[in-house]
Amino acid sequence: MNALNKSIEPGAVFDHGEFCDHENVVFVRNKRTGLSAIIAVHDTTLGPALGGCRVWPYPNPHDALNDALRLSKGMTYKNALAGLNLGGGKAVIIADARETKTAAMMEAFGAHVDRLHGTYITAEDVGVSPADMDAVSRKTKHVRGTSAMGLGDPSPFTALGVFEGIKAAARHVFGNDDLKGVRVSVQGLGHVGFDVASRLHDAGANLIVSDIHAPAVEKAVTAFGAKTVEAPDAHAVDAEIFVPCALGAGLNRNTIQSIKAKIVAGAANNQLETPEDGRALKDRGILYAPDYAINAGGVISVALATHKDHEEGVRAKTMLIGDTLTEIFQRSVLENKTPEAVADEMAEERLAAAAKRHL
Structure with missing residues (x-):
């Protein structure tokens, strides 16, 4: 049975715990190709909603x-905090990227x-390739x-930003960003995670690496001389830095108490299962x-990169992620707030300023 044939009542959207004044939520299907998808546009205050398309066998x-x-709300905040004139949106396709995804479906x-007339701009996410x-x-x-x-492929720039963010976190906690000899647990060795691991190795x-896909682990062991651990245990190993680069909600009441690292800085989206988990991390130092x-x-x-010759500018703006995080960390200390609360405030400040200009 097609996944969306299992009904979602209209109230289930408006009453959903993750619904947050979304501007548009669209359920789409194409019987010929087997497409079942949801497109969510959260906020277009700063411009058209940009966010990737995720293919996953929900x-x-x-x-x-x-x-x-x-994820669409997260994109609103991500784009705002990154200084982009774009809103936030996201699409999810209910399919197996390796088994049922096809070019016709895409x-x-x-x-x-296209029927959304430019209010949503799509891009790559989990399970989606440049060919898609x-x-x-x-x-x-x-x-x-x-x-x-x-x-x-945007993953090298994601990895670059994560690496710059790790260095910013190291400067804040350890007083410098020299990573030589620092033990780092990298959970998830997809395109981004493997690239981050490579930068850390250099x-x-x-490195201590983990992934549910065994060949990726073997490749990292060969390339980096890394030690290995089972993916569900990656957060609990003896390491100074934990780098989650798999799926979200991995920081929760069941995992936080066993984290030994002093820094959690990784590429995964929506790492905190609940806002309370951010406070739990801060309370543990x-x-x-x-x-x-x-x-x-x-x-x-x-x-920003609509042409090949834009790479230098993209790289320069991505490098500023470290500066943004430094500001977040400093405000977190001064205001006695969690870093994510400060990041939210900084994004909301930009959204509020834009909204005033539109009045």
Whole structure:
């Protein structure tokens, strides 16, 4: 049965815990290609909503809706904090990226994006490749990260921003950003996680790596001389820095109490299961780099690089992620707030200023 045939009552959207004044939530389907998707536009105060398309085999449409709502709001804050004139949106396609995703399905998705008339601009996310974006672009111009436009795969810029954020966190906690000999646990070795691990290795860090995909772990062991641990235990190893680069909600009441690291700074989206988990990290003396602040390099590249010769500017703006995090950490201390609360305030300040200009 097609996943969206399992009904979602209208009230389930408006009463959903992750619904936060979203401007538009669209449920789409194409029977011919098997497409079932949700597109969520959270806020367009700063401009069209930009956010990636995630392909994932959600067990039910409620889980897909949860991701679409939560991630789209996160994109609003990420784009605002990154200084981009873009709002926040997200799309999720209920499919297995390795088994059921097809070019025809992505084209059908592109046609639905086009029906939103530019209020939502799509791009890559989990389970989506540049080739998929090329397929989407055959049906809409409201897409980024294609082979014909931009810098291609945004993951190297995401990894660059994460690495700069890790260094900023190290300066705040340890007084310098020398990572030589520092033990770092990297959880998740996809495109971004592996690139972050490579940068850490080049900086002299001692790596402990984990991933549910065994070949990725083996590749990291060979390339970096890394030690290994099972992915569910990556947060609890003896390390100074924990770098979560897998799926979200990994920082929760079941994991935080066993974290030994002094810094949590990684690429995964929505790392905190609840806002209370951020306070729990602070109470334990663990510095948390807000995910949407540290992992903004990818969206910066997607937003700004419309031609190949834009790479230098994208790289320069991505490097500023470290400065943004330094400001967040400093305000967190001065105001006795969690870093994510400060990051939210900084994003909301920019949104409020833009809203006033529109009056």
